[in-house]
Amino acid sequence: MAEVALLEKYLLIGALLFRIGLVGFFTRRNTIIMFLSIEMMLQGVSVSLVAWGRYHNDWGGQILVIFILTIAACEAAIALAVVLSLFHKAGALDIALWQTLREDNQPAFTDPKMPEPRGDDPEWPKLTPAGIEPTADPDEIIHRMHV
């Protein structure tokens, strides 16, 4: 009985985590927060897998979790890179800026509360200079305007 009670608790925790992640994913428009929500959903699933593994006395669940962690790490790398480049393009993290996948002739979603897009020449934070200043190739500067 104790085993079942333990399983139920863990499953509850997993479901809660998943639910929080889901709601976060639906309600937030900040890409990084959405991404974190996804991670949370993954962890919810992982917790239930570990719980089931414990309940069945089987290592399979834990092995799956290891896989999930690994893949989540890869995914994080890719997703962050995507987020970064999206940010460079749009200058903001709002996912509503990216609606171009919609059908032609469909009205765009516009949020009246959305902040104005930034100007053409934003002020980017600069790293504190340290060490010898690298000599930058002027061509490369032109190509990589935003960095």
Next chain:
Amino acid sequence: MNDTIPILLVLIPGLPLLATIVTAIFGRYVLKENSHLPVVVALVGSFVCSAMLLAEVKLGIAESSKEGSPTANSVGWEVTSNLWTWVQVEDAITTSDVSHAAAATPAPGAEATPLPTSLPFTIEITQRADTLTAIMLAMVTFVSSLVAIYAGGYMHGDRGYWRFFCYIGLFVFSMTMLVSVSNFVLLYVFWEAVGLCSYLLVGFWYQKPEAAAAGKKAFLVNRIGDFGFALGLFLIWTTYGTLNFHDANGVAGVLGQTRLAQPSLIAGFSDSYGAIATAICLLLMLGACGKSAQFPLHVWLPDAMEGPTPVSALIHAATMVTAGAYMVTRCSPLFFASPDAQQVVAIIGGTTAAIGGVIALTQTDLKRVLAYSTISQLGYMFLGLGLGTIAGITSGMFHLFCHAFFKALLFLGAGSVMHAMGGIIDMRRFSGLRKLMPVTNWTFLFGCLALGGVIPFAGFWSKDAIIAATYERGVLEGIAVYKVLYWVATIVAFLTAFYTFRAYFLTFYGEERIPHEAGSHAHESPPQMTWPLRILAVCSLVVGAYFTWTGGFVDFLSKTPSLAFAPLAATAAHGEHSHEAHQLVSIVGTVIALTAIGLAAFLYLGDHTLIGKIKQLSGPLYYLSYGKLFFDPIYYAAFVWPSLQLAKLSYWFDRNVIDGLVNFVGRVPPWLGALLRPLQSGLVQFYGVAMVWGVLVLIVTLLVWPALSAALGN
């Protein structure tokens, strides 16, 4: 003997095919002005092979008759060589469906091989050598070699020089295969192939709308005939269970020695399958009508003169148009089984001869005159073939053989005139060319004498043989149809001599006039063109007399299995009757020819005042002839116009109804899609919600559905 014949049979069509391929690949960029060389060399080689084949066949016949084998004497001599099997379908037809099984009571003395219960449908690429094939091959390759040499000069400087020789090679390949295959399906295949070459060559100058239209007309009119031919083949297959000419693998071929050796078979065929025999023959004859330009399908041939003149000489006078006569000769045992069909052949032949002769009287285009005379002469051949006696059939083939020489000569002569006149062929535009073109003049005169039937030229002997055979059947045996046809043939002989010499006098006599298109350099053609003329002129002088005196042609041809089988061969002997008939007919023929020539000379050599009066006197008759008996307008009103209207209706129906339906079906998916388009908002969260809802629906279904069905089940 049996080793060389198969090789020769492959070489004869193989060489032109090889030359065609070489010309097709290298003609345009490498050979250019020398494109005629491969084809000419191949055709001459092919002719040499044909001559060797002729000698081998003669040798083979001599040997087999020395051995005294009964088959050689009673059912002819043939050699077949099987190259490969093209199609094989096992158990295609059961023998009980085939009259073959009912009628195949083995001849006394022959081994009674039990027939299998079902026969396979096989098409073997089999070539045959018999006397008919050997003669046709020799004739075709000889004329085509000369025409190719001639064309090398005639077509010089044409943009499509290489293309022309490519087609000529392809044509000779198809034609030699046509006469040497031993299967009805293959005959049909090459029948179509020569039709294709004819189409390509008639429309050779495709920039000219008339040429393109003429090619199309030739092709379409031939379709009608070929349709009948195809139906005839189907009927042969269901009746006999085989399409081979020869006998193979325990199956008696349609025209094979085994089948022909059984007289009961032919008789039985005639009695119990009278309607089928007539149907087969009439359908085959329809095919022959299309290819050989017989009434009512003759209208394509005069238009086909839009093609280059060597093509008119080779394809539309000497070789391809005789394919129909060849086929009817090959199938003469079938026609022998159906006397009705035979009479139809003779009537069609006689009618065509008369129509061609009447129309040719008033045409002003030299090539058209020759075209109508070709139609008329082909009519003579069919008249001979429809007589149903060995004398009639051999005389028809003999006329085919002689006609090839002198008609090719006449066309090449006309081409030579056209070459000098800058492409003008209307006889009203030029005259008196005999000083200007001496060689063309005398060779053309030889051709005219042969066509007009003046002793001792070739046409006299062959036409005389046909008319004598008709006389024998009609007057001596008293068959009314043939009696009428005898008179028709005699009158047409008069017309022939008249229109031939009308054309000759108009072209070569009178004051010398040259159309301005010829410029100032109207001259005799180069030697490359005049030497073929000389050779053909000599041939049209000697072939008829030589073969008639020696009797070689008829004896030789009679060794073909189709002609040598007993019931037909039995019609040969009529002894002194035929001799009398020959004498009478040749005297009448000579008188008629000379009268006609005299009349033509009287009318056309002096001033042409009398002609105008005759035109006025004859009135509508003149316009009937000048308007080609109005076949074209009648056909246009009766067939072409309705077809055009039907085509227009179909076009409208296709455009509006069928396309409308298709377009409607095509518009439905976008319309349905438009309903779902708002779903694709491009918002990531919306997609996420849709996904979650979808998963929820699946889960609920999975949980609820079994419970629901269990509840309903209970």
